[in-house]
Amino acid sequence: MRFGTPLRYPGGKGKLTSYFERVLEENDIDGTYIEPYAGGAGIALNLLLNEKISEIVINDYDPSIYAFWKVLKEYPEDLIDKIKEVPVTVEEWDRQRTIQSNKQVAGLFQLGFSTFFLNRTNRSGVISGGVIGGREQTGPYRIDARFNKTDLIRRIKKINGLSDRITVLGLDANKLLKHILPRYDEADTLVYIDPPYYEKGNLLYMNYYVHSDHEDLEKTISGLKHRWILSYDDSPDIRSIYGGRVPLKFELNYSSYESRKGAEVFYTADDLLTPSGPVVGIGEHMLIDQGC
Ligand SMILES: C[S@@+](CC[C@H](N)C(=O)[O-])C[C@H]1O[C@@H](n2cnc3c(N)ncnc32)[C@H](O)[C@@H]1O
Known part of the structure; x- marks a missing residue:
């Protein structure tokens, strides 16, 4: 399933679906998949349409x-x-x-x-x-x-x-992570956190973050009991905020504003198993047009 979502989205991650399918499999999760910053919700919808997960929660504050x-x-x-x-x-x-x-x-x-x-x-x-x-x-x-x-x-x-x-929410992500997430089974939930980009977020999204919001999010994430994946545009400030963690790095083809290969960083919960094999974002997915 390539294009489940009807929304085109700057920074849309639908093309990473097969990586997420492998993460779910390796971690034996098939209950709930939550996106606190859903945007086009490409991965969430693909996982549901491909029957990899029982339910999805898509939340966006915009x-x-x-x-x-x-x-x-x-x-x-x-x-x-x-x-x-x-x-x-x-x-x-x-x-x-x-x-x-x-x-x-x-x-x-x-x-x-x-x-x-x-x-x-x-x-x-x-x-x-x-x-x-x-x-x-x-x-x-x-x-x-x-x-x-x-x-x-x-x-x-x-x-x-x-x-x-499908549950649709319009909350601030921090609130969702602190107050709604604890209602879901820790062993059977995956949270994918894809906040507004550190750089250029103000150009791409109606709701964006300033530096202290990114710092607050890090504090919230470090207290999470559920397993999570986080992605950001690769910037020295993000690397500094998440300094204690080793990122998974990969390339993703951006279509917004500049046609260039932009680097992204992924961080994961300490207890999340990450698949071996091809690095996310490289391979067949690179061929798929971002602005579908
Ligand atoms: C990088 S985009 C997410 C892209 C999404 N993963 C996809 O594949 O389409 C970030 C999203 O976060 C939303 N957002 C910004 N501030 C937020 C907040 N405080 N709480 C929840 N969502 C927020 C923006 O409206 C935007 O849709």
Whole structure:
């Protein structure tokens, strides 16, 4: 299952699914998989669709992202009808953009759909990014280049078939890790922590972190009893915050802002077994387009 998620996401990690499948297997976990910073939730959905895990918890503090997942879970038929009927035009893009600019007064469905529409029609899926093809639609790709209605509806239907095994939350991740995570079985849960990037997080996400937030997260993580994996963009500050730990390092192909191979670092709980064999992110996964 390559593209389970209907969201394009800067830093989306769906391509690492097979690595996570091996982690689950080696650690004998098939109960719950939790993403406190879910974004496009690519790995979570793939694990569920591939029947590698019984349930997933996808949490994102960004009200727009939360609204999309909530709408997908609670109002799939309305979402599908809206996708069928919406004109994929610059005029509609302007309308949807206005909803994002006034999100505090938007209804859940309105906000969730607007997030989806902009995610599929903006450059690199960045909500604050410009429209694919430009306002004059003179670029090599047009606004609907990533809006294949049939395929998107197919993905939504597939996910919705499993919706009773999906929990959608919109909490601050620290709160989730401290107060919600303890409700889950320590022996049968994997937590994948993928916070906003240390560098450029402010350009990519509506909700991002400053240095002290990254430090606070480290304190929370070091107190976790559940097994976890953490990933970051590789920066000297992150290496310093996690100085006592040895990272797994790998390369991931970024599509946002710069087309370059960006280095990421992964850290894991001391008691998590990590698979031997190919390093994550290298091999067949590198061939998959990030901006799916
Ligand atoms: C690196 S992205 C996650 C990408 C995701 N793993 C994927 O594969 O698509 C980080 C996400 O964290 C969310 N976020 C930012 N601050 C947060 C917070 N305090 N609590 C929970 N989520 C937060 C952002 O909205 C963004 O979606």
